Amino acid sequence: MPRDAPTPPPFESEALDRSLDRYLAWGLVFMVALIAGFVAYRVREPGLRHEALRAQTTSYRAVGRRLYAASCAECHGKRAEGGSGPTLNAKEFLKITTDAQMQLLISGGVSGSDMPAWSLDYGGTMTDEQVRQLVTYLRSLEPQAPSVPDWRKGKTAAG
Amino acid sequence: MPDQDVLEPREGIDVDEQGISGRLHRSTVWRSMFRHPRDDTPRGRALQGFSNFFLHVYPVKVPRRVLRNRYSWRLGFIAAVLFGILLVTGLYLMFVYTPSVGSAYGDMQKLKTGVGFGQLIRNVHRWSAHLMVLVVFLHLVRVFYAGAYKHPREFNWVLGLMLLLLTLGFSFTGYLLPWDQLAYWAVTVGTNLVHYIPLVGGQLQNLLIGGDQIGQSTLLRFYALHVAVLPALLVMILGVHIWRVRKDGFAVRRASVGAFAEGATDQSIAADAAAPPALAAPESYGGRVRVLGVVDRESVTAEERAVDDTVFTWPHLVVRHVVVALGVCATVLGLGVAFAAPLRGLANPNLTPEPAKAPWYFAGLQELLSRFDPLVAGILIPIGAVLAFVALPYIDRNPATEARNRKVAIVLFSLILIIAVTLTLVGTFFRGPGWKWIPPWDHWYVEL
Secondary structure (H helix, E strand, C coil): CCCCCCCCCCCCCHHHHHHHHHHHHHHHHHHHHHHHHHHHHHHHHHHHHHHHHHHHHHHHHHHHHHHHHHHCHHHHCCCCCCCCCCCCCCHHHHHHCCHHHHHHHHHHCCCCCCCCCCEHHHCCCECHHHHHHHHHHHHHCHHHCCCCCCHHHCHHHHC | CHHHHHHCCCCCCCCCCCHHHHHHHHCHHHHHHCCCCCCCCHHHHHHHHHCCCCHHHCCCEEEHHHHCHHHHCCHHHHHHHHHHHHHHHHHHHHCCCCCCCCCHHHHHHHHHHCCCCHHHHHHHHHHHHHHHHHHHHHHHHHHHHHCCCCCCCHHHHHHHHHHHHHHHHHHHHHHHCCCEHHHHHHHHHHHHHHHHCCCCHHHHHHHHHCCCCCCHHHHHHHHHHHHHHHHHHHHHHHHHHHHHHHHCCCCCCCCCCHHHCCCHHHHHHHHHHHCCCCCCCHHHHCCCCCCCCCCCHHHHHHHHHHHCCEEEHHHHHHHHHHHHHHHHHHHHHHHHHHCCCCCCCECCCCCCCCCCCCCHHHHHHHHHHCCCCHHHHHHHHHHHHHHHHHHHHHHCCCCCCCHHHCHHHHHHHHHHHHHHHHHHHHHHHCECHHHCECCCCCCCCCCC
């Protein structure tokens, strides 16, 4: 304000200003609650995710096993021990192949072999989720997988 | 000149304001964005309202009673805030979700296992949606008891009913999207109602779900309705709804004093129309304009204040609204952190859960259906109720807003309300497998 300007007379009651202040205080409380809410969730999130992942893995493994029996067992063997296709229940195979690679192989197939593309995206019959379920099932074999150095050869190697 | 006030707001700026904030407020960039003077006078406050887009949704002044929470319980505003929250959280979910039978359910799981804040956002979206249905309904009830549907607000009441129906449509179409058992069967039960419409029922149901039973076409249809059609309609109608509230003065007219007294607006408009335009045609005053006196600005305002009990929207109403909005956000966030949105097993057309219940807001209808002929309970009663509500402001011509002068309307409405609420509570809480009477304390069959 210019130094010589008179202070304008108040045009609103003090009670209004006071209630405005009360509201602003509540606003502050709500903002703190909002921030606290996000922080609280962030703290809980890893635990929740872990729990959800475990539940999902269990259900995916079960569905994956059924899918495997229906679509894969013919070439890879009933227990993934290999057939006309490579042995999948093999320590070596599971060790060098990541989940993402496995997903890509199942989705897109292997050119120059009998392995077709399974994903709907490439003309197959499976959704991405079903492919993930298959991968989850195969991965679950890893702890008990026997050593099959010649896993690429399929039945001949296993037998 | 008002233009000068807005564009060249030199007058009234704190030119002596010191430091960084003073420089900022005097800078060209700041003044280009905030064109009103920053002085704390009635004129400055009014210009803040006139020259600001957001504040322009509000009138410059509102009747003082609007500030009281008990006046409207802020229900309409809360509903709008919830809609905003739903838009934002819904956008977030759209980045993750694919409306395909093969991947929808997996996307729900991905929200749980692999998307940052994904499950939280879904929880908030779900609880906000349920709350929005509830709040919009309570808003309707409040508006009825306040008599706020009467002239000149008849059509805004109709718009409000459309918004209620759109809200139900939103909630119902969204219900299917997770593609779990809960979604599949609630929507199956809900869409079966359409079948009872005479003559065209079967075809309508076919159109709605895109085939004989809920499947990929249904999911895609509901998704398109949920994210494109309904939002566009709701935003448009909500815009008109709010605009009319603002034009009608933000409050029901009361037999009070001043500008909001009964009939005051009509009279002043009539007076304006009758008076000859003074500056354009001074001849009509006999070719001479005489200055009777110069009145200082403050005293004019003081005079107005004595006549109508109004307050400046900014800051009083706007701050209250912002704080209420924050409160709503904090509430739904709290709900989202505390309670996870349900996700049952993958949708399975061959496995009917017991009981298969419609979403809670249709549970009253389902309860009716269990007692009456489907044509009566599923079609005649709901459609009749909607039509009766639409016609209400045109049938009820009684201008009174106070309860003692509109007993018939209040008794009738209260009866309908009690029946509807009772049916909904019974359908939601007291029904178990085979639609048998099972109180919630014996077994809890409620799913949200």
